[in-house]
Amino acid sequence: MKKFTLMLAGLGIAASAVPMTAAMAAPAPAYQTWQSINSRQANLEMRINQGIRSGQLSRTEAARLRSEFASLNRLEAQYRRSRPGITMAERRDLDRRFNALSSRINYQKHDREHRW
Template sequence: MKKFTLMIAGLGISAAAIPATAIAAPVPQPGYGFQGGAWQNINARQNRIEARINQGIRSGALTRGEAMRLRAQFRDIARLEARYRASRPGLTVAERLDLDRRFDALERSIRIQKHDRDHRGRRW
C-alpha cells in the first residue's frame, strides 16, 4: 500500500512539472532566431556571426575588403539594435523580426562571400 501511495504521489508531481517546463520554453516564431532547430537570442547570434567572419579571415576564404564590408554591415545592424532598445517601449516583436531579417541577409552574404572562390593569397 505504501509503494502504491508513493507511486501515485510521484505521478502527481511529474504531471504538475510537465506544464511548468512547457511554459519555460521559448515561444517559436517563424524565421526568428532559429538556427539548427534551436532558438538563439540576438547576442548569441551576433557572436556566431562575428566568429564566422573571423574564421573566414583566418582561413583565407574572405578577403580584407570582403571582411571590412561584412563588418560594416554587422556594425550597422548593431547600431540599429541599440536604437531599437533605447526607444520606448524597448525592443518590440516587429523590431526583433526586422533585426532577424537583417541578420539573415548578413549571414547569406557571409556564406556567399566565403564560397565565392575569391581566396586571399591562393589561386587555384
C-alpha cells in the same frame, strides 16, 4: 476487485502520460530554435574572423561585412533605446536582417575567389 480496478485504471493513466512527457522533452529542430540577439552577433563575428583566418574572406570582403554588422548593431541599440524596448516587430526585423547578413557571409566565404 475494486482495488484491482483502481490499480488497472492508475496504470492506464500512467502509461498514457509517459509518451506525452517524452514528446514534450524532445529538443526542438534546429530551424525552430531561437537564438538571442547577442549570441547571433557573437556567432556572426566569429564566422567573419574565421573566414579571414582561413583565407576564405579577403580583407575588403571582411571590412564590408563588418560594416554591415556594425550597422545592425547600431540599429539594435536604437531599438533598445526606444520607449517600450524591442518589440516583436523589431525583433522580426532584426532576425530578418541577421539572416540576410548570415547568408552574405556564407556566400562570400564560398564564392571560390582565390586570395593568395
